[in-house]
Amino acid sequence: MKRDSRLSGVLHVLLHMAQQPGPFTSETLAKAMNTNPVVIRRIMAGLRDLGYVRSEKGHGGGWTLACELSKVTLRDVYTALGSPSLFAMGNRTEAPGCLIEQAVNAALDQAFDDAEALLLSRFGEVTLAMLSDDLRKRLGSRKLHSMSAHHA
């Protein structure tokens, strides 16, 4: 399976935005991430709908942070993406008539459900502010890869 990198991607965008005042166009963000503006708009759509960011059209438009970073968790962001499925493995048949399949599904589901609960709980413990703080530590004197560099 091809792995879904939207969560990783959208967090990258958000941290970028947290480093300097906006607004940022989709194109600017896309260049910084080596991707396409439309991809940026797609992964940001859910965040906009939930009010974590705002988007404006026209001159001087683009994306702006619209939330307190300390109040938004990775879980919130994950939810904003539409809660995409977390696991690369699944049951052969979801509603099987076969009793063997049912027994297998029951065992696997239990393990996967536990793991999912833990994962989401961990996501819920990490705020964007924590990520941003961690980033600043890593930054030290160094620069980002970076958006400004790309446009210098």
Added chain:
Amino acid sequence: MKRDSRLSGVLHVLLHMAQQPGPFTSETLAKAMNTNPVVIRRIMAGLRDLGYVRSEKGHGGGWTLACELSKVTLRDVYTALGSPSLFAMGNRTEAPGCLIEQAVNAALDQAFDDAEALLLSRFGEVTLAMLSDDLRKRLGSRKLHSMSAHHA
């Protein structure tokens, strides 16, 4: 992403085999699972290499259980499949130069590592014998879907 159902599939095969004496040809097993004999051989190859099952060619050949069901866990089976990746989500870049990417990866990796550890631990707690017992409970007087039926 398309989800990997090999673990689910191979467990189904093993439980089938545990219900009645073998050997079972790949074709028989494939019919019971609505799939192809080659798929069966593929998902069984790892188990054979680790000695959990044996395969024999020629007349009267096929697959036979070669382990104590109470000593093989879901984790063993998962390992026999080659420990396929568990999560549908991943980092955009695995070894990023960008510090933002590093900060994001670090946070996500920690959560995913925890979830993976829990999941594998759960897998390690469930033996094939437990699955088989659970299946027998579910069976009651009912039949499987079943292999014998398919050949009646």
Added chain:
DNA sequence: GTTTCATGTAACTTTGTATGTTACATGATG
């Protein structure tokens, strides 16, 4: 008010992976 810029979104293309299929080599049994 018209040009320019930016998002919103549908439609299509590309790419990666799991699964399904065909074909044939290898080896065991009768």
Added chain:
DNA sequence: CATCATGTAACATACAAAGTTACATGAAAC
């Protein structure tokens, strides 16, 4: 030696994520 069964490579299909193109919508600048 004919038949049966696995082993495996090679190819086909299906599907989802990501990338791309095209164009509509709306805001700001002139």
